[in-house]
Amino acid sequence: MRLTWGKRREAEATYSPSGGLQFDDDRLESRLVWIWSAPRSGSTWFLRLLTHPVKIPDKKPGPDDYLGFRVPKSWPGTLRVLPIPTTFIGFHFDPVVGETGYTEGHEPKSLRSALDNKVSYFFSPMYSDVWKPELRRMILVRFNRMIEHARDEYPVDDPLLMIKEAGGGWSAPLIMSLFPSSRMIFLVRDGRDVVDSQVAGSSPGGWFYESAIGRSLSAGGDWDPERRAKLVRNRSHAWVGDVKSIRQAYETHDPELRRMVRYEDLLADPAEQIRALNDWLGLKRGGNWLDRAIEANAFDSVRGKARGPDKIYRSASSGSWRRNRSEEEQRSMSAIMNETLVELGYESG
Secondary structure, eight states, X not given: OOOOHHHHHHHHTTOOTTTTOSSOHHHHHHTEEEEEEOTTSSHHHHHHHHHTTOBOOSSOOOTTOSSSOBOOTTOOSOEEEEEEOOOOHXXXXXXXXXXXXXXXXXXXXXXXXXXXXXXXXXXXXXXXXXXXXXXXXXXXXXXXXXXXXXXXXXXXXXXXXXXXXESOGGGHHHHHHHOTTSEEEEEEOOHHHHHHHHHHHHSTTSTTTTSHHHHHHHOSSOOOHHHHHHHHHHHHHHHHHHHHHHHHHHHHSOGGGEEEEEHHHHHHOHHHHHHHHHHHHTOOOOHHHXXXXXXHTOGGGSOGGGBSTTSSBOOOOSOTHHHHSOHHHHHHHHHHHHHHHHHTTOOOX
8 A cells, every 4th residue: 555645754753763772872872972173183192181091002903902992901990981083984974085075165075965966875865864863873883882892891881982083074064963962072273283294194204104095095106395285285175174064063063062172272281171071071080080191191101213203193282384384385274274263263374
């Protein structure tokens, strides 16, 4: 029997994406803390501060590593915060194209945005009433399994999940719309320092250039001034696009469940910034914990060979772009980023 439009809508209303789950999905959603930023905004340091004494290894994990972190054997406490480094879900669910991933107007150039007027497209907006709840369900099931694995190794008590998304900013509006009861932190850094760090890492000898993915993306061609200048322009456009997308998600999220943190403020007074976030997150942590977290994750504590101008641990400073970028590159960055920088409270170039 063919259903009328009204009957079909009534049938759709009975659909329940939470059916059959072995955990409280609403409770788990409320324990998610999303940290969104452009790449090279200090997000790894920030995550380590928030999740101390958990250690996030720098090296490739072993075959039995189901967590992506470890806890010192000498620490006897209960884990109430678990780190999740970048999930890359935006790159896979909603991939972008082009050298920046954005149009000249800094709108995402994603596969989903290009196909959203095609009804046969699997993730068509015409069918978002079913695929959005299922995407939410899949993400929650994945995170819940991580908690289960963590409980196999450590004492874990109803943890907060700190999810660092340093990349994939174009997907922030969609992802955050799926989790309105979660918390959101927008980590902001001066885009000129962000681009300066990205260019250094992508240059020959840099940490990203020498990585497997970096070699595949950077292979071929001479690394001449014009190529570097082009990278500066592309990365500047990408920073503006990431910030615009993340801000869109931030501004539509519940004000009580969102916070904006400036990297420069975190660098100047990490104790004050982390203490305020602990209060907001309802974490009972004393001064001793805070002192240890800051000391253990200080730039000076990084092994000498692991830090430097071309390393992933680069300088832990602000304003380096003025020393490292040529006058022409500085003008190029400013022309692209000035408006967004001023909107975020930074001085124009």
